Each structure stands twice: as structure tokens, then as C-alpha cells.
Amino acid sequence: MSTVFFRHDKPGHPARHRSAASTRLQVLPGPRSDAPPAVEAAGTGEVAGTRQHATLRVLLVCSTGGHLTHLVRLSEWWSQHERSWVTFDKPDARSLLAGERTWWAYHPTTRNLVALVRNFLLAVSVLLRERPDVVVSSGAGVALPFFVVAKALGVRTVYLEVYDRITMPTLTGRLCAPLSDLFLLQWEEQRQAYPKGRVVGRLF
Secondary structure, eight states: OEEEEOOSOOOOGGGGGSGGGOOOOEOOOOOOOOOOOGGGHHHHHHHTTTTSSSSEEEEEOOOHHHHHHHHHHHHHHTTEEEEEEEEEOOOHHHHHHHHHHHHHEESTTOHHHHHHHHHHHHHHHHHHHHHSEEEEEETTTTHHHHHHHHHHHOOOOEOOOOTSSSSSSHHHHHHHHHGEEEEEEEEEEGGGGGOOEEEOOOOO
């Protein structure tokens, strides 16, 4: 698979002098994957300060695996908007996001301070470059630095709690809830942990 890199450095600079963030953006050619109907009732347009039918600049941030699958299944919604992605450079991401504008985040994120710091720096770089209207995430650890930086920059945030945590909240969900302008739930039972969340129904 061919890959196009977009760099910020000047021609002729050796690779060791390039910032880590400057090498993370890639465009992967290929078709998008199919997905079921989007949850238009989620109100991301309202949160972003626009009408729902208006075109938004959306930044979708998530780990790979099930977290990525959650956001991919909203393709009927995000395919109508200008968008970019932040996730891990793994085979499922390269397959599901073929053709999408993608930034590669650092992992592992669990109890890894180095990756956390690098993802905070990446969040600053990506958000300043992409200038999104709204950041949307389904977790996990990579979401936190992007939500913190987004709030600092005045960018709206939407968090979708995952399908398989019905009665017990996720750690990232608990951390991101206070930073979220809109917190979406897939089960009514999840309101016990997130009383201010909006139940939008299941994606699976």
C-alpha cells in the first residue's frame, strides 16, 4: 500500500532533526468501509455550534479494535463532513480507514507516561493544524490528551461510551466526561454512571 507523508520540516533536514509529530500524518488510498445508519440524534452539529446539516470539520479520535469499530459504524454521519482521524498504526486501522486523512498516535497508552506525553504533543500539533469544529471519540486512552487540549483551545468535544460496558464505566469515560460537551450512551443502564449522558441507542 502506498503512503503519502505530509511533513512540516524544511527540505534537506536529516530525519533525526524532524519532530515526532511532523511525521505522523498520512493519507491512505482506498475505499471507505460500509457502516450502518448514523446516530444523527447525537447532536454533534448542535454541540459544534452549527445546524446539523451544515458541513463540519470533525476530528475522530480513538484506539484501534472495538473503539475504532464504534466510530466507523457512524460513517453515514461523518461521511457528510470534512474529517480527519487519530488512531494507532495497526492493520485494522489501515484497512478500515483506507482513503481517510489519518494521524498516527502513540501506543501503548495503558500506564505508559511516555506515550501519554507524546500524544499530548501530538494533540497540540493536530488540533492546531486541523482546526476542527468538534472532536469525537469512543476512547480509549488516546482520547484524554485530545480532549484536554481541545477544551483548552475552545474546541467542542463529544464522547461515545462503548457498547460493552453497560453497568461499569470505563476509565477513559470517567476522565473524559467532565471534558465533554456531549456524552453519548448506548444503554439506558449507563446513565447510572453518567446521569448527564444522552442515550442514543446501540450501534451493534
